[in-house]
Amino acid sequence: MGEAPACFGDESFSSDFHLNLKEFETATVVGNKTYVIGGIDDLKSNGVRVFDKSIGEWVNSTVLGTIPKVLKGHKTMLLSKDRILVVKHDSKSNDCAWFLEVDTQFVRDQKKKFGTEVVAWSKGVIGDAERPIVISGPSGVGKGTLINMLMKEFPAMFGFSVSHTTRAPREKEENGVHYHFTNRDVMEEEIKSGKFLEYADVHGNLYGTSIEAVEVVADAGKRCILDIDVQGARSVRASSLEAIFIFISPPSFEELEKRLRARGTETEEQVQKRLGNAKEELEQGKSSGLFDHILVNDNLEACYERLKKILCLDGNADATTTTLTEVFALPLDFSMSKIDEKILIKSDSTDQKIVLDLSSIKGGAPGRTRGLHMYASDPHTGDDDKGKS
Numbered sequence: 001m002g003e004a005p006a007c008f009g010d011e012s013f014s015s016d017f018h019l020n021l022k023e024f025e026t027a028t029v030v031g032n033k034t035y036v037i038g039g040i041d042d043l044k045s046n047g048v049r050v051f052d053k054s055i056g057e058w059v060n061s062t063v064l065g066t067i068p069k070v071l072k073g074h075k076t077m078l079l080s081k082d083r084i085l086v087v088k089h090d091s092k093s094n095d096c097a098w099f100l101e102v103d104t105q106f107v108r109d110q111k112k113k114f115g116t117e118v119v120a121w122s123k124g125v126i127g128d129a130e131r132p133i134v135i136s137g138p139s140g141v142g143k144g145t146l147i148n149m150l151m152k153e154f155p156a157m158f159g160f161s162v163s164h165t166t167r168a169p170r171e172k173e174e175n176g177v178h179y180h181f182t183n184r185d186v187m188e189e190e191i192k193s194g195k196f197l198e199y200a201d202v203h204g205n206l207y208g209t210s211i212e213a214v215e216v217v218a219d220a221g222k223r224c225i226l227d228i229d230v231q232g233a234r235s236v237r238a239s240s241l242e243a244i245f246i247f248i249s250p251p252s253f254e255e256l257e258k259r260l261r262a263r264g265t266e267t268e269e270q271v272q273k274r275l276g277n278a279k280e281e282l283e284q285g286k287s288s289g290l291f292d293h294i295l296v297n298d299n300l301e302a303c304y305e306r307l308k309k310i311l312c313l314d315g316n317a318d319a320t321t322t323t324l325t326e327v328f329a330l331p332l333d334f335s336m337s338k339i340d341e342k343i344l345i346k347s348d349s350t351d352q353k354i355v356l357d358l359s360s361i362k363g364g365a366p367g368r369t370r371g372l373h374m375y376a377s378d379p380h381t382g383d384d385d386k387g388k389s
């Protein structure tokens with residue numbers, strides 16, 4: 001395999017411009033902009049500063065996504081005009097690869113919203129993580145019941161995205177487990193600051209999925225399940241989350257009302273409001289083309305079996321476990337080169353070589369970049385040891 005010249009964002013750039021790079025900072029040029037990454041101790045920069053060559057100034061930038069905790073020593077590589085790969089020195093394989101998105105669709109949308117320069121961090125997750133699952137449907141149809149059944153049968157496979165809400169907790173609901181209970185002022189501020197993947201006013205309260213809620217599940221190597229309303233599902237569809245969308249419908253409106261009342265968690269006024277909204281949700285759910293699957297929750301067990309079939313969990317012998325990729329250490333210091341969609345990471349001091357394969361990456365900000373593969377490259381022959389991926 002021939003090595004293509006690497007396009008590094010590194011200190012060499014500082015000879016053109018006096019950016020006064022600090023220790024642990026690198027500079028990567030994309031068009032007119034230079035992205036100075038690192039120096040994470042300077043919390044004000046959130047790990048990134050942006051210099052615009054066309055006006056000769058540092059520009060005010062909104063930095064979205066979870067920021068890598070430590071950026072003391074890293075290499076960067078411009079992958080395409082829309083994202084920069086950042087690989088941390090002296091890190092573990094499960095926390096080494098990060099992407100700074102500078103011109104993806106998500107970033108372009110957010111630029112319009114914030115009216116500033118925007119960049120977004122997205123952590124790279126190793127392995128073929130399955131697509132997240134969005135489950136929607138009117139209140140009382142049985143979404144939570146079905147999700148609980150899945151989580152109970154496949155605890156190692158699924159993780160629940162814990163939403164934020166401004167509604168009051170019900171008896172037995174725990175903060176941080178069922179929801180993050182908050183108040184409207186705080187949540188509105190957090191929405192403005194870009195903390196949420198989606199949010200909606202549902203039955204008179206604010207509900208939202210934070211980017212972090214989805215990332216926590218991906219980091220645990222699990223498939224994320226979101227229980228959100230139809231408005232939220234539409235927002236997630238427009239994002240880069242690449243989820244599967246499932247709508248749960250009741251066998252009849254009367255049965256929905258019966259279930260909602262029998263649950264006994266809402267006041268009469270709330271029941272009326274939820275039933276009123278259910279009519280519109282049912283129309284939208286069934287007609288909008290937003291959902292990949294519609295399941296009628298008549299008999300609970302039968303519906304659960306159909307849900308498992310959609311998720312390919314019917315009779316799959318491996319379904320009770322997730323494949324956890326072995327974690328290994330990256331070299332203290334290294335160089336990177338690019339060969340097609342593979343990044344070769346070569347230790348500066350040993351003969352360790354690692355291949356970071358980006359050919360099947362999915363997702364991205366907001367949320368994790370999934371589908372990375374890493375394996376050792378044979379130090380003597382240079383052959384890729386694909387058996388270890």
Ligand SMILES: Nc1ncnc2c1ncn2[C@@H]1O[C@H](COP(=O)(O)OP(=O)(O)OP(=O)(O)O)[C@@H](O)[C@H]1O
Nearest residue numbers: 138139140141142143144145259263297298299300
């Ligand atoms: N197939 C079913 N047959 C009869 N009862 C059901 C069925 N599925 C769920 N239920 C019951 O209906 C009630 C509502 O279910 P659940 O709380 O799961 O609804 P939900 O869609 O999550 O509602 P919400 O959106 O308000 O959170 C519960 O008491 C549950 O036990």
Ligand SMILES: Nc1nc2c(ncn2[C@@H]2O[C@H](COP(=O)(O)O)[C@@H](O)[C@H]2O)c(=O)[nH]1
Nearest residue numbers: 139163199200202207208209227228229232
């Ligand atoms: N758009 C969002 N909708 C959400 C979220 N979390 C829950 N929900 C939906 O709200 C209603 C009511 O839930 P309840 O717990 O008060 O009964 C239900 O349809 C949920 O699907 C969210 O983060 N975003």
